[in-house]
Amino acid sequence: MAGIKDVAARAGVSVATVSRVLNDHSGVREETRARVLTAVSELSYRPNTLARSLRTDQTRTLGLVISDVLNPFFTELARAVEDAARSKGYSVIIGNADEQLALQDHHVRTLLDRRIDGLLVSPASGDSVALREAALLGIPMVFVDRWIEGLDVPLVRADGQPAVRDLVAHLYALGHRRLAIITGPVASTTSNERVHAFRSALREHGLPLPDAFIGQGDFQTASGRRATERFFALPEPPDAIFATDNLMALGVMEQLRTRGLRVPADVSLAAFDDIPWFLHTDPPITAIAQPTQELGHRAVAALTDLVEGRSAGSVTLSAHLIARRSCGEDERTRR
Amino acid sequence: MAGIKDVAARAGVSVATVSRVLNDHSGVREETRARVLTAVSELSYRPNTLARSLRTDQTRTLGLVISDVLNPFFTELARAVEDAARSKGYSVIIGNADEQLALQDHHVRTLLDRRIDGLLVSPASGDSVALREAALLGIPMVFVDRWIEGLDVPLVRADGQPAVRDLVAHLYALGHRRLAIITGPVASTTSNERVHAFRSALREHGLPLPDAFIGQGDFQTASGRRATERFFALPEPPDAIFATDNLMALGVMEQLRTRGLRVPADVSLAAFDDIPWFLHTDPPITAIAQPTQELGHRAVAALTDLVEGRSAGSVTLSAHLIARRSCGEDERTRR
């Protein structure tokens, strides 16, 4: 593969000059520039980014560590992030943590080894040594959707609490009184927020939230199945289940199906995060939708601000309830 | 950030020695090695991969260019690829082409600029200059799922033809005679294969495939909606629709819903590629499932063979029909 020297030789100039036209620095005669450019295209020369980055100490690359590629919410987020980054002249390297702390830290380290300019992360729950180190090192970093308490890192997310309150009101209005929730991993910030909002909304309606109605999940499909199984082993099972992410909602449906239970006749179901398929499930599923695209865009904006030496603050957007038939019929969902 | 020199200084040895222990070359006294190692961990030194790659001319990184991250088939594939690669000591950088030739070529070039060791690609349809150049340059390269005619590149895929034939037989047995198909982009190899298998299976049953029953799609949701709209503008619409990928099947369902049509009462539906949600849609959707995990693993195996100087051949796995209720009831789907 041709190098800058070959180009220089062919154009009859020095490598310095070639470099100058490539990075369009001023002070190159128009005619020289043209000669270089034709040499470049004749040799179909492409600069070696490794060498360039080594020298300039910047890669124009952002790292994105997401919790689970198989979760449509995160793939949509990743997509938005990539779009935004590309339009700002950055590329993105994605690491999939699969909800595992160890895998997440592996990716964080790999990304830092690659000398990415900045890190966008939706951290798995738990104490991440790698992320703490990165923050201490002053790596430009932004959290998106999830965060880690005690780290001074800007956060871009949607506040789901009002929407959760709406959801509880909706369920209450439809006559449900035995509401259960399936949580994410214990230390998950988003899950905790959702549980907290759920509990306090319940209290407002004078409803209890017994421990048995708190299903411990981990944001993955299988845990939705397990939690559901446990709910229905109870003498008095819940009459509505709120899954704090879409994959666990899938697990709930799978388990209900094997038990032969119907939604919403036997039990109602709602999920956090809306995905296209929720419209077409049997029945369509009530969900809380986040402004995913905008989350991605804002996160990239914040991160590039940091990378380019500007300051960046946290951003909080809002989520909203989309009522469908999975919680029963009312004037909003009947048609 | 600490460099190899700092480590060398701290351990009281030369950089060469440090490098030797880092890459565990033999011929370093045990005690020296220990000293170096403690220096490494005291400084929490991490080698600069850019410098290393520049020198060694290898990155231990694979590029993966997929057609659409929002398509669950590809994200599952990406996941499998990453797993397989990681277990072989490679990392992977994903580029999302979004079914656009230009974007695909952009990613191919970006990846080559990063000096990835090998390229795994599921090419968008059409003539890709970047891919042709890469192949000519002798970049280790493997196609997965889709391919480009006339390029001598190993291909890992599933042959869907027998399964398509099974699907047609299934539809025929259920009494359907007016079968329509929604294709991918015109030049798409997989789509063409599916259409061809569909057409020839139809012929075996003495059924025609009028042009009006071939909906031109592009593997994206919206095109499924459009094709469906056109089908139902026909004086005699089809009584069964086969979408050649899962996103277009989603589009079909969306359109049917706005038209108030029922599946399978008004029209049957089947899709290529099975995804978890197909079990829970209303009704569950008949689909042709590919061995996605294995495709990913085999593709990585083939690519690493190439990268490491071994030879690699093409692999063809098989897909199979999973009959559900979206095509009507028979003894297999009733319960």
Next chain:
DNA sequence: GCTGCGCATGGAAACGATTACATCGGTCAT
């Protein structure tokens, strides 16, 4: 006719690793 300046360009030192080759004791065979 100098001096000084700006413009276009070239030479060479980085960046942080790997690695071919040199060096330097020490051991062993002759």
Next chain:
DNA sequence: ATGACCGATGTAATCGTTTCCATGCGCAGC
């Protein structure tokens, strides 16, 4: 005792860029 050899380590070139500084040249000001 001498030289060959070996094992452990160091020196320095190299990968392909960017960029600081030097250079040469033409021209304006005196």
